[in-house]
Amino acid sequence: MKKFRIAIAGGGSTFTPGIVSMLLVNYDRLPISEIKLYDNYEERQSSIGKACKIMLRERHPEVEFSYTTDPEQAFSNVDFVMAHIRVGLYAMREQDEKIPLSHGVVGQETCGPGGIAYGMRSIAGVIEILDYMEEYSPDAWMLNYSNPAAIVAEATRRLRPHSNIINICDMPVSIENTFAGILGLESRKELVVRYFGLNHFGWWTSITDKSGKDLMPQLKEWVSEHGYESNTEDFQHRAPSWKETFRKVKDVYSVVPDMLPNTYLKYYLYPDYVVEHSDKDYTRANEVMNSREKEVFTTAEKIVASDTAEGYEFHSGAHASFIIDLASAIAYNTKERMLLIVPNNGAIINFPANAMVEIPCLVGSDGPEPLVMGEIPTFQKGMMEEQVAVEKLVVDAWVEGSYQKLWQAFTLSATVPSAGVAKEVLDDLIEANKDFWPVLR
Ligand SMILES: NC(=O)c1ccc[n+]([C@@H]2O[C@H](COP(=O)([O-])OP(=O)(O)OC[C@H]3O[C@@H](n4cnc5c(N)ncnc54)[C@H](O)[C@@H]3O)[C@@H](O)[C@H]2O)c1
Numbered sequence: 044m045k046k047f048r049i050a051i052a053g054g055g056s057t058f059t060p061g062i063v064s065m066l067l068v069n070y071d072r073l074p075i076s077e078i079k080l081y082d083n084y085e086e087r088q089s090s091i092g093k094a095c096k097i098m099l100r101e102r103h104p105e106v107e108f109s110y111t112t113d114p115e116q117a118f119s120n121v122d123f124v125m126a127h128i129r130v131g132l133y134a135m136r137e138q139d140e141k142i143p144l145s146h147g148v149v150g151q152e153t154c155g156p157g158g159i160a161y162g163m164r165s166i167a168g169v170i171e172i173l174d175y176m177e178e179y180s181p182d183a184w185m186l187n188y189s190n191p192a193a194i195v196a197e198a199t200r201r202l203r204p205h206s207n208i209i210n211i212c213d214m215p216v217s218i219e220n221t222f223a224g225i226l227g228l229e230s231r232k233e234l235v236v237r238y239f240g241l242n243h244f245g246w247w248t249s250i251t252d253k254s255g256k257d258l259m260p261q262l263k264e265w266v267s268e269h270g271y272e273s274n275t276e277d278f279q280h281r282a283p284s285w286k287e288t289f290r291k292v293k294d295v296y297s298v299v300p301d302m303l304p305n306t307y308l309k310y311y312l313y314p315d316y317v318v319e320h321s322d323k324d325y326t327r328a329n330e331v332m333n334s335r336e337k338e339v340f341t342t343a344e345k346i347v348a349s350d351t352a353e354g355y356e357f358h359s360g361a362h363a364s365f366i367i368d369l370a371s372a373i374a375y376n377t378k379e380r381m382l383l384i385v386p387n388n389g390a391i392i393n394f395p396a397n398a399m400v401e402i403p404c405l406v407g408s409d410g411p412e413p414l415v416m417g418e419i420p421t422f423q424k425g426m427m428e429e430q431v432a433v434e435k436l437v438v439d440a441w442v443e444g445s446y447q448k449l450w451q452a453f454t455l456s457a458t459v460p461s462a463g464v465a466k467e468v469l470d471d472l473i474e475a476n477k478d479f480w481p482v483l484r
């Protein structure tokens with residue numbers, strides 16, 4: 044039986060140990076012969092790499108393991124590249140969040156001006172990894188979590204249209220886990236869903252069980268009262284800011300009550316509320332640096348110091364299982380139905396063919412086969428057209444080095460109140476990103 048070789052790009056990511064642990068747990072489902080970590084920040088990656096090495100030695104010593112900053116070593120002879128890089132690290136995420144907020148505008152990692160700023164940083168990094176993969180393992184697949192996924196997906200569609208890359212997000216999967224919890228089901232895999240939208244910007248139109256029983260009425264009743272707050276253990280352990288986002292879904296839902304929304308629509312529908320409820324001096328980047336980042340690196344240090352991973356566990360939930368499901372679907376041509384970010388090409392009938400949309404696809408060895416989601420209503424179509432134009436303008440700006448296009452992108456975002464405010468935020472973000480963005484003229 045074939046064993047697969049996997050490179051993880053962004054080896055120093057807080058999500059790497061969770062994916063490595065999950066790969067080991069899933070060894071029987073997706074047998075692997077090698078895992079290689081790759082990062083361009085040697086010291087950060089080596090903390091994670093040393094701990095993973097011990098974990099592998101104890102749990103699956105037959106799996107080869109290494110970590111490197113050499114692209115040729117990392118990307119040669121691999122079947123999958125699982126990528127999750129963060130160009131600019133949390134220090135720049137903090138800027139993405141705080142600079143817009145200082146102008147009274149939503150400050151968020153992937154939505155609004157912060158997401159655009161992050162997109163302008165990510166494009167080159169993701170393309171570089173894709174090119175390495177194609178040079179050293181031309182038949183491999185890149186499964187890419189690197190954010191902002193919507194802008195990255197538009198950039199890869201445009202700049203590398205024939206490459207084996209699938210851009211993905213764990214948010215719908217995570218919300219479907221919440222649905223399963225609300226419905227008292229064992230697993231989200233008992234659900235059959237229809238969904239349409241852009242990344243971090245979509246709606247479920249139908250949710251049934253495998254027998255076809257409509258589960259939307261029960262979910263809607265819950266959501267109209269509680270949003271996506273649930274009694275599950277997962278919800279109880281969430282950070283306060285995430286709990287707030289899940290509760291706000293109640294209001295997001297009330298705007299389009301015939302569908303169930305993605306949580307991040309709150310940034311576009313209620314930007315004033317979001318700004319009022321944001322702490323301009325302590326944003327999600329601060330929360331993450333003081334929680335997940337500390338926990339992951341402290342656990343890694345403890346494993347290395349005691350030379351055993353016994354008694355230590357890295358968190359790995361939907362995020363890790365989803366990317367492994369995707370690799371398995373490609374590896375074994377399973378035709379599993381998964382929500383992915385793909386070129387529309389008619390799947391949403393009344394939406395541009397060249398938009399990157401998030402929709403259900405059947406996944407096999409040739410990649411994703413999108414399912415037709417039909418026509419979408421005027422309100423959602425209008426919101427999506429505006430947002431997709433923002434994403435396209437960002438990629439135009441990056442390719443052409445155009446200040447004007449980027450200003451237009453900021454101006455068009457539903458999170459930004461005027462062209463004047465857009466310009467002020469943009470000018471501050473240009474200054475903060477001078478080491479990362481192309482020069483804009
Ligand atoms: N798509 C999704 O739904 C989803 C979900 C969770 C996380 N993410 C994304 O995963 C990424 C990692 O998140 P994190 O919080 O663990 O970040 P992190 O900062 O802990 O890790 C990112 C790693 O990427 C490395 N890196 C940066 N630029 C690189 C480059 N050009 N080449 C190689 N390595 C590079 C950094 O050195 C760092 O070690 C982010 O982009 C985040 O937004 C996406």
Ligand SMILES: O=P(O)(O)OC[C@H]1O[C@H](O[C@H]2[C@H](O)[C@@H](O)[C@@H](O)O[C@@H]2CO)[C@H](O)[C@@H](O)[C@@H]1O
Pocket residue numbers: 152153190212213214217218327331360361362
């Ligand atoms: O603020 P962060 O870094 O914790 O999360 C930002 C990411 O949020 C989403 O992913 C969440 C997911 O929704 C949640 O349920 C759980 O699985 O954790 C994930 C990562 O925190 C979103 O999909 C990503 O794109 C964001 O990067």
Ligand SMILES: [Mn+2]
Pocket residue numbers: 192211212213214243
């Ligand atoms: Mn996401």
